[in-house]
Amino acid sequence: MIELRDVHKAFGAKKVLQGVDLTVPTGESMVIIGGSGTGKSVLLKCILGLVRPDAGTILLDGKDVTTEERDDFLSHFGMLFQGAALFDSLTVWQNVAFRLLRGSLKRPKDEAREIAIEKLRRVGLGPDVADLFPAELSGGMQKRVGLARAIAAEPQIIFFDEPTTGLDPIMAGVINELIREIVVEMGATAMTITHDMTSVRAIADDVAMLHDGVIKWSGPVGEMDNSGDPYLDQFINGRAEGPIEAVR
């Protein structure tokens, strides 16, 4: 279970998070929605320790993430980055098996390669892409490789940062389905940030909306359409008029 209590983060004078409270139960798929620049990525990075919050606590299974031993702590996580963030100096299989080739989870090269190819197969890529470099792949394929890398070490918690951004609608649908299948199959806790409502409906068990540095609404995805919350209604229906100011 991931618990955030009163998390604050500012960059200079810009207050991004202003008291975020959120609980993600184990095995659930939580999707965080919100406009661009509302701090969704910062929130995710705070949990991973890539950004240090100014105030508040973040607990993973009751333990404070800032005091945990880093290597051990991070081995519970997998993350799919917005632009896939594949290492361009390494081949596809070396990217997927990155964690398996070094550090505490290190195993023999052949075995790591086998696992990488198996994970690539899981995300719908054949063994022929294993020896290509990331630059030789299309955007959709890179996302798949990123997904394979995120799940390679069987993490308990997976983060997805805008998994469908920049993909065509069909490829976005494929990635959404893959994410849903993999999360269910692995029994992992998932946390996704997106502003793609199709993605939300495909992936989420629960939805939380971040606006003005706080969680404005959270609840099961089924209740999202009848929430009565004006912020959420405006966002999910994509209306220009409403409590959220839109700059024209």
Next chain:
Amino acid sequence: MLLSPVAGLGRSTLALLAMIGRMGLFFAQTLAAVLRPPFYLREFGQALWAIGYNSLPVVGMTALFTGGALALQIYAGGSRFNAEEVVPSIVAIGMARELGPVLGGLMVAARVASSIAAEIGTMKVTEQIDALVTLSTDPMKYLTVPRVLAATISVPVLVAVGDSIGIFGGYVVGTGRLGFNPAAYLKNTADFLEMWDVTSGLIKGAVFGFLIALVGCYFGMNSGRGAQGVGRATKSAVVTASVLIFAANYLLTELFFAA
């Protein structure tokens, strides 16, 4: 209104001091990371190849032409007081003590500090650095340490090669254009060049190599967003590395040769 230039000066001074502080911290973090495992040998090998071996042509060409020009200049200068015969020894001493390390260092700074800053900067902008952290890999150990070690080891080797090629350049011009006897030229070079002339240059090379890679990594890791951010990081890396080479060269020369 009147005070705005003063305020601007104050702001840039503060920014410079902050940068020096951050670079100092980065330096300390790098040293700490060098000593702690894990060690990434594969990355070290690749850095050695990219920084050392691939810089050979540019350092060699620089040294060759510099040695040749040096011979011509010393001949022209020496002839003013009938001391043309100093050409071989001054070319050798000049290359080994000063021009080999400084010009070699500057060429490596142009080639390597820029490419390190651009590569790591792009990795930062495309979230690859964040990805490394989430994959339980310390970017300092994985990216900075191999490059800094490789540059510290390979630049002195490049300097040694550059010294030899520079002296050879002087020899070619001296014997071909200035009428020196080949055997006498070589004998003069060997007789007057001392071990310390060469060693001091190699030590300079190691310090320059360390600075080049450190500065490249620092600006890469602190790169701003987008193409402009990476561009600025690359430019700053080359400029800072070059200035630091000159400053370090003066300090080392003072330390080694001041009477």
